[in-house]
Amino acid sequence: MNRNGPIALIFHVLFLGFLLAPILIVCAVAFTSQGYLSLPTEGLSLRWFRAIGDNPEFIRAFKDSLLLGAVSSTLAILVAVPAALAIARHQFFGREAIQALFLSPLMVPHIVLGIAFLRFFTMIGLGGTFAGLVLSHVIIILPFALRLILAASTGMDRAVENAAASLGASSWTCFRRVTLPLILPGVASGWVLAFINSFDEVTMTVFIASPETTTLPVRLFLYIQDNIDPLVAAVSAVLIFLTVAAMLVLDRVYGLERLLVGKGRD
Amino acid sequence: MSMAASTESQVQATAANPSTHAPPPRRPRRWPWTPYLLSAPGLALFAVLLLVPLVMTFLLSLNSFSFYGGIENVWQIGNYADIIADSYFHEVFLRTFRIAAVVTLLCALFGAPEAYILRRMKSPWRGLCLLIVLGPLLISVVSRTLGWALLFGSTGLVNQGLMGLGLIATPIEFMYTETGVIIALTHVLVPFMVLSVWASLQRLDPQVENAALSLGAGPLTVMRRVVLPQIVPGILSGSIIVFALAASAFATPAIIGGRRLKVAATLAYDEFLNTLNWPLGATVAVLLLIANVVIIVGCNRLVERRYKQVFE
Numbered sequence: 001m002n003r004n005g006p007i008a009l010i011f012h013v014l015f016l017g018f019l020l021a022p023i024l025i026v027c028a029v030a031f032t033s034q035g036y037l038s039l040p041t042e043g044l045s046l047r048w049f050r051a052i053g054d055n056p057e058f059i060r061a062f063k064d065s066l067l068l069g070a071v072s073s074t075l076a077i078l079v080a081v082p083a084a085l086a087i088a089r090h091q092f093f094g095r096e097a098i099q100a101l102f103l104s105p106l107m108v109p110h111i112v113l114g115i116a117f118l119r120f121f122t123m124i125g126l127g128g129t130f131a132g133l134v135l136s137h138v139i140i141i142l143p144f145a146l147r148l149i150l151a152a153s154t155g156m157d158r159a160v161e162n163a164a165a166s167l168g169a170s171s172w173t174c175f176r177r178v179t180l181p182l183i184l185p186g187v188a189s190g191w192v193l194a195f196i197n198s199f200d201e202v203t204m205t206v207f208i209a210s211p212e213t214t215t216l217p218v219r220l221f222l223y224i225q226d227n228i229d230p231l232v233a234a235v236s237a238v239l240i241f242l243t244v245a246a247m248l249v250l251d252r253v254y255g256l257e258r259l260l261v262g263k264g265r266d
Numbered sequence: 267m268s269m270a271a272s273t274e275s276q277v278q279a280t281a282a283n284p285s286t287h288a289p290p291p292r293r294p295r296r297w298p299w300t301p302y303l304l305s306a307p308g309l310a311l312f313a314v315l316l317l318v319p320l321v322m323t324f325l326l327s328l329n330s331f332s333f334y335g336g337i338e339n340v341w342q343i344g345n346y347a348d349i350i351a352d353s354y355f356h357e358v359f360l361r362t363f364r365i366a367a368v369v370t371l372l373c374a375l376f377g378a379p380e381a382y383i384l385r386r387m388k389s390p391w392r393g394l395c396l397l398i399v400l401g402p403l404l405i406s407v408v409s410r411t412l413g414w415a416l417l418f419g420s421t422g423l424v425n426q427g428l429m430g431l432g433l434i435a436t437p438i439e440f441m442y443t444e445t446g447v448i449i450a451l452t453h454v455l456v457p458f459m460v461l462s463v464w465a466s467l468q469r470l471d472p473q474v475e476n477a478a479l480s481l482g483a484g485p486l487t488v489m490r491r492v493v494l495p496q497i498v499p500g501i502l503s504g505s506i507i508v509f510a511l512a513a514s515a516f517a518t519p520a521i522i523g524g525r526r527l528k529v530a531a532t533l534a535y536d537e538f539l540n541t542l543n544w545p546l547g548a549t550v551a552v553l554l555l556i557a558n559v560v561i562i563v564g565c566n567r568l569v570e571r572r573y574k575q576v577f578e
Contacts, residue, residue: 022413109514
């Protein structure tokens with residue numbers, strides 16, 4: 001009886017419908033040919049997608065988001081790899097405390113971090129700058145990168161490294177030629193997860209972004225606060241299409257479940 | 267989490283895997299300070315960019331504020347006293363925790379059965395459905411909430427549908443109400459519950475269910491006596507994640523609840539960016555942080571202890 005009964009399947013269909021409804025409605029409304037919000041009843045139109053081109057601030061915010069995600073994830077990886085190696089393979093005083101510190105941003109509400117960074121960056125003169133955005137994003141995405149790299153380096157076979165060392169490789173060569181290639185899948189997926197988290201972040205960023213330097217989700221959020229029109233639906237729809245495309249690639253290459261649950265698929 | 271990651275901040279890790287990593291094999295080190303050197307860049311970064319700003323926020327919450335003088339550098343606990351004394355703040359905090367509690371309950375009620383149904387599906391359906399369930403975590407929370415705003419307000423599709431089915435006679439108000447915020451937040455957070463229960467289901471051997479059935483247990487008994495006890499830890503840790511994220515959620519209550527229906531996070535935002543009473547905003551933030559940490563750490567302890575009793 002390892003099969004789902006009819007009631008279970010009805011529940012399942014309703015559940016998926018609930019999850020998909022708001023996403024589908026955004027895409028549907030984006031194709032309206034009317035000048036106001038409506039479901040496309042009288043023909044589809046791409047006018048609102050073309051209208052995005054007339055609003056360069058969305059395009060600029062999108063580019064800023066991509067750059068911010070790429071730079072902050074790369075920095076997070078550079079910090080997380082040595083830290084993960086230290087935690088995974090050394091027994092030292094304060095090891096648990098250091099790991100807890102690196103994972104602690106997961107426990108702090110992003111609204112609190114936004115307030116904290118706004119105050120801090122205003123004081124040291126980084127308020128509203130791209131550098132400020134990068135530094136704050138590194139803090140919030142580092143736990144995600146660290147966890148995946150930690151899992152990769154804990155599961156690694158140490159004998160290969162010892163072999164390399166006994167054959168005369170220096171520690172740097174050993175890291176570059178043996179350790180890094182072995183933990184690379186964890187590092188790559190850590191980068192991807194960090195990038196996604198940076199790209200989607202809105203609560204903290206809304207405090208520290210400035211009108212000149214802002215991200216796409218923040219731009220969308222502030223726009224929606226004022227009014228909801230087919231233009232934001234079109235921008236959201238583009239964002240959804242891109243995310244779905246990235247998700248399908250990611251699922252093919254690495255496995256979405258593995259990325260999110262941290263375990264292999266069966 | 268955002269997941270991913272969604273997005274409204276993730277407590278996923280801490281709650282889902284209380285102790286992920288076993289201590290590494292012991293190995294004599296020539297350099298006892300190697301691990302410190304390796305984690306030094308991260309430690310420096312976190313000390314300057316996490317601890318200092320958080321301490322500064324706490325200090326800011328002790329300052330006072332006046333509309334003419336701005337922020338005054340005095341040390342007092344007047345802001346905390348104000349919040350404790352004022353019934354307006356009670357209402358906001360109470361609403362925040364009420365919404366978080368209902369959302370957690372709904373997520374457990376719908377997310378746990380869904381995870382179980384997913385596990386019993388065959389590929390390729392299982393992979394496809396899992397993609398649909400987890401996918402929304404990667405889509406920006408602003409886009410997802412916009413979808414609910416469209417369904418509730420502008421197009422009114424939800425009300426049209428409910429009235430068409432004859433379930434209600436007059437339209438229900440969803441925008442700017444707790445009902446609307448609860449529905450949208452459940453949508454945003456339920457994938458975390460599915461993930462958490464899914465992870466605990468991986469440890470459940472389907473043969474145990476078959477054994478119970480072959481010994482004459484009915485399907486309901488199997489569910490109650492065999493499946494449920496094994497996934498309860500997953501439901502509990504999922505609930506911790508969902509509750510913490512719901513209590514500190516910002517974008518969804520801001521869009522659906524608007525300025526009429528404030529929760530703790532939108533209250534702090536308004537004090538900071540509209541009223542400009544930074545000390546009071548910082549006080550709300552500090553209280554939210556303390557509540558969050560106490561709930562996550564406290565509940566994790568409880569779950570772990572209970573878990574031990576069951577399996578030792």
